[in-house]
Amino acid sequence: MALNKQTQLIDAALQLFYEKGINSVGINEVLKTTGIAKKTLYNHFKSKDELVLAALKKRDQQFLIWLDRRLEEADSKEKAVVVLFESLTDWFHNQVEELPPFRGCFFINSAIECGVVNNEIAAYCKDHKQQVRQLLSKRMSHLSDEVLDVICTLKEGAIVMAYVAEDKNAAMKCLPSALTLVAGN
Amino acid sequence: MALNKQTQLIDAALQLFYEKGINSVGINEVLKTTGIAKKTLYNHFKSKDELVLAALKKRDQQFLIWLDRRLEEADSKEKAVVVLFESLTDWFHNQVEELPPFRGCFFINSAIECGVVNNEIAAYCKDHKQQVRQLLSKRMSHLSDEVLDVICTLKEGAIVMAYVAEDKNAAMKCLPSALTLVAGN
DNA sequence: GTCAAAGGAGACAGACTTGTCTCTTTTGAT
DNA sequence: ATCAAAAGAGACAAGTCTGTCTCCTTTGAC
Secondary structure, three states: OHHHHHHHHHHHHHHHHHHHOHHHOOHHHHHHHHOOOHHHHHHHOOOHHHHHHHHHHHHHHHHHHHHHHHHHOOOOHHHHHHHHHHHHHHHHOOOOOOOOOOOOOHHHHHHHHHOOOOHHHHHHHHHHHHHHHHHHHHHOOOOOHHHHHHHHHHHHHHHHHHHOOOOOOHHHHHHHHHHHHHHOO | OHHHHHHHHHHHHHHHHHHHOHHHOOHHHHHHHHOOOHHHHHHHOOOHHHHHHHHHHHHHHHHHHHHHHHHHOOOOHHHHHHHHHHHHHHHHOOOOOOOOOOOOOHHHHHHHHHOOOOHHHHHHHHHHHHHHHHHHHHHOOOOOHHHHHHHHHHHHHHHHHHHOOOOOOHHHHHHHHHHHHHHOO
């Protein structure tokens, strides 16, 4: 039961924080949507920041599992690049069941919203990016570090373009160039 | 005198908002650093959001003028790409006098911090990205729209990598690939 | 010199925030 | 059945924020 409440809190926090931004969502809103009492929340989490970290962790797992599953079908680095940018496109267009409606990258958003004041959150966001890079590295074997860095940079850029510039096709626009780079390596 | 106060307010707001984030800086902090009274601020600006918009406008001009000056020396699209990513690298490493210490892109940050609740701010941030694209288009004539999009996406990605992932060399890592793409076009 | 406009200083209202605490009820293990 | 731990409900403290308002001083135009 205790774990159940904790899970409920994290789920609701992740959903609200991602949808509206961490600073726009108060503890009370999380409590209201879950129907859980404030005392229970502070029984499980020392502070709001700890709840934020738990939400980041949940999203971290959620995202990595989704991306890994998608990349499973790729049997070459070229195919992996295609799958990566097609997956991003599906995400931007809200065509991924496992992920809530696209509101940018939760880690970029959180780092910008909280990173200045909370170093632990900034570090976790940085770490997530590193983990995604590692996952891509695994699925794109024999790809040089240099090209992998560019692929990662294109991925981050596409997320920003999709969110800030509202260009949901940003990822697809990168695909031909990304393939050229991978092929030449 | 009136204009002078207004300029002081916008300058201080831009500096503080960019350094600490919009939501972390209250009106009172802007007033304290300038020594200007609250009544005077609300005489010039209807609300905090209007001051934010004024700060965005100032930064918009500041950034575009700086980038345009840097790109002046480029006499070909290949040279323009080199100058672009070298300029970004200088920016990331705080080697640009005209710009305050690097804290990411003020427009990405503001869109993420305020975009959900204030549509006007989100629109201005989107517009800034469009203006930078237009500037690059002017300085990289005869470059296809497709490759220009990729160059812009790399630029956004490099900013995010430099800020969130703390990789200040992100822009330089993109340069060889960017040149390959431009050359092949 | 006069007088209105602008500005300084800051109290204040009203609405938020996080986190603590009390009191009551439910639950689950023994 | 008992009894301690967990949870519900929410008051409350202490702080934050924006925006308004008052009172007083300075300044600049005529």
